[in-house]
Amino acid sequence: MEKLVIHGGRPLHGHVRVSSAKNAVLPIIVATLLPSTPASIIDAPNLDDVSTICSVLESLGVKVTKEDNVLTFDASMLDKTEASYELMSKMRASFLIMGPLLAKMGHAKIALPGGCMIGSRPIDLHLKAFEAMGAEINVGNGFVEGYAPHGLKGTTIYLDFPSVGATENILMAAATAEGRTIIENAAEEPEIVDLVTFLNSMGANIKGAGTNIIRVEGVKELQGISHTVIPDRIEAGTFMIGAAMVGGDVVIDNVLTEHLKPLLAKLNEAGVKVIKDIDSVRVISDGHIRSTDIKTLPYPGFPTDLQAQFMALMTIGNGISKITETVFENRFMHVGELQRMGASIQVEGRCAIVQGVPFLNGAFVRATDLRAGAALTIAGLAAHGETEVGELHHIDRGYDHLVEKLQGLGADIVRVDRD
Incomplete structure (x- = not known):
């Protein structure tokens, strides 16, 4: 100690x-689960949370490499949909993998998240959104499990509170979902805008980031790019x-x-x-x-x-x-x-x-x-x-x-x- x-x-x-922003780089790293080709982040900050989220992705089969100041993520070999409790319990942002896993793999089993004990920060907003998009959600024994074997479907989602995490999770789930997703009362943080910039650069079709209404037109596929975080x-x-x-x-x-x-x-x-x-x-x-x-x-x-x-x-x-x-x-x-x-x-x-x-x-x-x-x-x-x-x-x-x-x-x- x-x-x-x-x-x-x-x-x-x-x-x-x-x-670079901790609160921006973590969801952007998670979003590298989505593209079919490698994505890179330039000047990622040297933080324990970054190391943890990289370990979470590696545990799912993502190849993570670091060269000089560039982190590269290759999710082409992604083959797991359940992350270890030990890793997930270390920080709250790890729950963001649920949206991309449901979208790409049709299944996700995730330990309830950890992180700073500064309040309840419930995940019910995330889960209600996934259910509205057609996923079946089960909660129990310290885990959340979601099934979407036929893919996610776009819909209109109203957030009771403009949660940053829920907005990010829904955006990643909706980027390749079928049809249009509208997020009402969305979070407006700059970190949301940066995530959308990253997703759109990979081929997503998202409008309205930075406002309280975000519209997502689902696309078939995303391609990895290099990105510098705010x-x-x-x-x-x-x-x-x-x-x-x-x-x-x-x-x-x-x-x-x-x-x-x-x-x-x-x-x-x-x-x-x-x-x-x-x-x-x-x-x-x-x-x-x-x-x-x-x-x-x-x-x-x-x-x-x-x-x-x-x-x-x-x-x-x-x-x-x-x-x-x-x-x-x-x-x-x-x-x-x-x-x-x-x-x-x-x-x-x-x-x-x-x-x-x-x-x-x-x-x-x-x-x-x-x-x-x-x-x-x-x-x-x-x-x-x-x-x-x-x-x-x-x-x-x-x-x-x-x-x-x-x-x-x-x-x-x-x-x-x-x-």
């Missing part, structure tokens, strides 16, 4: 480059919040600022100077923060994946802020850890009231989930004294070379073995 050891109080300066807006946002909290002058490269409008607005409210460029953003801060309220919402609202990091920022605000979480019901597990560092936070249901304090103090804390780990790391960078962050496997799931990138900005942070 490893931990981060951070000596806080050092402003950040310099340039940092954002990696930048990770959550990683970019984490560095922006970190620079604001610690103070300094940081340029974050490989950023699409149009994907981060709510964060930019809130940082401006908090008194942080943010300068946008074509594919970068510069954050200048003296570490003096105005308390600011946020409310998480599906895209294009404030992202739930930046809530923990923004709460860390608000712990040193000069007033009272209100953080409202509407997406996941159990996404305040980082509160107790921030309190160990001297933060004044009171949770009332889905709201957290944060009374800013002059400074945080270093402490031993543990990452309770992926984004909580990032929040505690940037809190440690701003705190007085030494902070140790444990449970790093959460951070490794979603941040590519985080320590090295922060060191490049002048942070005093190292990764060491636990005592």
Whole structure:
């Protein structure tokens, strides 16, 4: 077991480059199950979640190769429709293989998914959609099994909630289904748009990505292509919040600022100077923060994946802020850890009231989930004294070379073995 050891109080300066988006690359990797010829992803991020989803595909018979910075997937020898429980239980995104397997093989047996324990995140939206497309679904003994021996049929599907995962799973199932599929109340995230760009480049016929109604005309076959994934807006946002909290002058490269409008607005409210460029953003801060309220919402609202990091920022605000979480019901597990560092936070249901304090103090804390780990790391960078962050496997799931990138900005942070 490893931990981060951070000596806080050092402003950040310099340039940092954002990696490809975790939340985009995972469904795109899964979509490589569909084409009849190999597909490649350029500059895939070095993440535990990427390794896990590659192992899932390999367990199904997909040939996965890595050369330099290119991952290639050849699904021409796909011969299995059941993934191992051990692999599937590691992360939630693995459930996305169900749509492509039903579409291509007519069968899928999948262990109920794992991942960060930040809420129930039920899969019933996925299953209702597959049933509407003609699949027979059975749930029991920790598995979901689907049958579509005669193929999937296009239909109109209304999502009760604009679920990103359900939208992605349906898109992959519908790409080669017979007829037209219409997804109403679809998720609008940039990661959805990137998946559709990938599918359409392979020959799919999908319109409306980025809106709440997506139309899919099923095609007979897809052909593999090479694709470069969009930048990770959550990683970019984490560095922006970190620079604001610690103070300094940081340029974050490989950023699409149009994907981060709510964060930019809130940082401006908090008194942080943010300068946008074509594919970068510069954050200048003296570490003096105005308390600011946020409310998480599906895209294009404030992202739930930046809530923990923004709460860390608000712990040193000069007033009272209100953080409202509407997406996941159990996404305040980082509160107790921030309190160990001297933060004044009171949770009332889905709201957290944060009374800013002059400074945080270093402490031993543990990452309770992926984004909580990032929040505690940037809190440690701003705190007085030494902070140790444990449970790093959460951070490794979603941040590519985080320590090295922060060191490049002048942070005093190292990764060491636990005592």
